[in-house]
Amino acid sequence: MTDFFKGISPVKFEGPQSTSELAYRHYNKDEKILGKTMEEHIRPAVAYWHSFAWEGGDPFGGRTFDRPWFGPSMEHAKIKADVAFELFDLLDVPFFCFHDRDIAPEGETLAESNRNVRGIAEIFARKMETSRTKLLWGTANLFSNRRFMSGAATNPDPDVFAYAAGQVKNVLEVTHELGGQNYVLWGGREGYETLLNTKIKQEQDQAARFLTMVIEHAKKIGFTGQILIEPKPQEPAKHQYDYDVATVYGFLKTYGLEKEVKVNIEVGHAFLAGHSFEHELAVAGGLGILGSVDANRNDLQSGWDTDQFPNNPGEMALAFYQILKAGGLGKGGFNFDAKVRRQSIDPADLLHGHVGGLDILARGLKGAAALIEDGTYDKVVDARYAGWQGEEGKAILAGKRTLADLAARVEKEGINPEPKSGQQEYLENIVNRFV
Ligand code: XLS
Ligand code: NI
């Protein structure tokens, strides 16, 4: 035990009326909603990087946090692991996520770096024997080191591609050995700063080759988790290839990988791409590639990926509606890829962020479930499309009508459709009864 969280007790569900400083007011992990517990629906995860590796810096100033594990050695990394599992226990969360570089210091060589990662992974394995927190996903940091400044898989230099492969092989194996349920690839440097020095098609061929190698290696080692791409349109690169869900699907389909890979959708990334979170969920759900979710939102005034904890139950309800309609998150979950603000320097702030975020997710889940159980909303939307359930609608969709057939029928029957209300305000009011 470290004394980092001294004086803080495990967080319990106390109900909406609770006046305790730290309590779950809505997240009651064992409460059943639509036949599953809240924990089974949400599958929340703590992100190692933002909670333990991030130092509170911004472009204008450095570290604001004072943590006993900040330092370059494996000893520091061990303290970090101790404190991380203490936070998981205090929050009583079922999952965590990490990048290789979050958990262990980078060495002089790839071999040394990979050994460091393995060293901490062994510590994780021991801790996981007694903690109930499991690994939702692992990933490789292929964006911080300067060697990746021009990309990892999409680098013009094949040696950088090879180095990235050596890193991913290690983290994929470690993820597998720790029982991780997903492996994530987020391509922060897989894009470009200027088209003047960039061959897009060449780089996309490289990215597809890299992804194929990851899939092949996952199969070879018996990893049965999901492989996920996390779309983001830009930041840090000016343009990133995994722009949004639809773009990622086009990429997967082009290279024949659409059955092998799903997406990890992040709230803030959806906004950066000019979409809403629920839009991205709906697109992925429709394509059958909804894998997992990063729960963090952006500050909509600043326009960057500010990685804040969720704070809007209404938005979360619309998101959960899409998730429930898609059949749930399966092996995925809700990763809090979120950080407390740089002024939130106290250990307790780490708990306030996660507890509040989980309560918002619980409210969203409950709202969406109530909306679905009531049924009015679905009925109104289904009625809007009812024509497609009729004989003629079905025949059109099944490919049994040509343009000429339809033209002839319109003329013969004197069809002249009357516009119908889209009922947006009515639908908004129905939703607002439940959130
Ligand atoms: C950055 C991404 C990153 C991924 C994991 O914007 O959200 O944190 O989730 O590499
Ligand atoms: Ni992000």
Ligand code: NI
């Ligand atoms: Ni993310």
